[in-house]
Amino acid sequence: MRLTLTIIRFFPALWFASLAAAQTSAPEVTFTKMCSGCHGPNLAGTDRGPSLVNRRSLRRRSEGQIHDLIRDGAPGGMPAFGSLPEGDLGALAKFVRSFNASAFEMAPTGDAAAGEALFFSSGSAGSGKCGTCHMVHGRGATNGPDLSNVGKELTAPELEESLSDPASRAGVHNAEGCPGWAFCSDGRWGLVVVKMKSGESLRGYARAQGKHDLQLHVLNGGLRLLNDSQYSAVTREPGSAMPAFGGSTAEKRNLVAFLARQGGIPQGAIAWGANATAKDLAEVLKPASGEWPTYNGALSGNRHSELTQITAANVGRLQPKWTWSTDYQGLETTPLVAGGVMYVTAPNQVCALDAAAGRTIWCYSRPRNSGATIAGDAAKGANRGAALLGQSVFFATDDAHLISINRVTGALMWDVDTTRRRASRCGGSSPFRRGGRRGRRRGRGLHLKWVAGPRGLRGRMTRRRGCCTGRRGIHIRTRMATSARATTFIRTA
Secondary structure, three states: OOHHHHHHHHHHHHHHHHHHHHHHHHHHHHHHHHOHHHHHHOOEEEEEEOOOOHHHHHOOHHHHHHHHHHHOOOOOOOOOOOOOOHHHHHHHHHHHHOOOOOOHHHOOOOOOHHHHHOOOOOOOOOOOOHOOOOOOOOEOOOOOOOHHHHHHHHHHHHHHHHHOHHHHHOOOOOOOOOOOOOOHHHHHOEEEEEEEOOOEEEEEEEEOOOOOOEEEOOOOOOEEEEEEOOOOEEEEEEOOOOOOOOOOOOOHHHHHHHHHOOOOOOEOOOOOOOOOOOOHHHHHHHOOOOOOOOOOOOOOOOOOOOOOOOOOOOOOHOOOOOOOOOOOOOOOOOOEEEEEEEEEEOEEEEEEEOOOOOOOOEEEEEOOOOOOOEOOOHHHHOOOOEEEEEOOEEEEOOEEEEEEEOOOOOOOEEEEEEOOOOOOOOOOOOOOEEEOOOOOOOOOOOEEEEEEOOEEEHHHHHHHOOOOOOOEEEEEEOOOOOOOOEEEEEEOO
């Protein structure tokens, strides 16, 4: 015993290092001994515990958070393993995290620039042309899922598998927008063929469907809102609309490297964007009968509808047709209606509804910010609407970010912070377009200049003073890439 004590006394660092190595050298052994009874020897799960491979809930957790979960357990579920040595806890957390790390974190090798060029190339289907279906950072099309955040949603092996076998992820959804308690199927990206009673056939994605209605995202055609008096059959196509990748191994590696680096929309102006067309401008400048594309209905600002179906004689006989609820107590928005779609807002939330059926087509939301950092009505949860132009829905968040959301998919396209990093900020007013003037409009608020050119329409902003005081506004100047340049504005109500 005396000899042992002497060794420990003179070589404490060596003794503790050896002990730590013995404790942390084999997390697989620790997992097999302590965890496999419930989670399975290969982490695939059993009837006593879930799989620990590619779980969305684990992917959102840091290594430290997984460490704490193992140590403290889960109420009513997993027992605590606080008796494990700290070295074993850390190694076990790292081991579990390795099976759930996103491609963005792992940063697989490859030439990301070459992968981007291939993604947006005009090559043959299966070895390029990805941008003809998918959008990344506002560039591309809407015939498939937006991939601006795919690096954080999938692992590198899942990206490779999705390229080799596009149907492999059918029925699986790992997006962060899916609540942890819900199952969100990727079936919404399964193609359907709709047989119309007129003899026409429509091919696209069923965004939503009820017993008597269908909200169809037509390939290369936007949204079509149908009822069962218009169609006779809806047939789902097997497999995936996306062809398997047919390029070389090096091209696939480069494409995976590019996709893995897509970790969400960064703040600031984007490099690419779609030009607003004359049709887009006319949609707001001269609304069609029954449309309400701006906060006031029309740019005249009188909030008057020229529709005559509802009169003083029949208004008393109106009956509710559908209801739709937000997750918040108050509602201060003015819904917009364009193309049969109603856009409704709540604090940090925009939803597109079928105006005839009340069915949700898509919803975009982000967590509300703390009332300690948000001022004015925004801190109380007030939001007063959105604005439309071209393919975008413009929306102000409670922390005064102006964001652009794709009208077809509901995906975020860009995000601009309109403040100067103030400690207190607010947002929630409804932007709207104002046409017929050039240059900048005097007043408080943000000026966001849209520059049209070979890369499309993209935001560039200059900030002006004022936050939630006085006459605030968000001004967007739009220039068309034509000889007769049209100039329009978006400002808050």
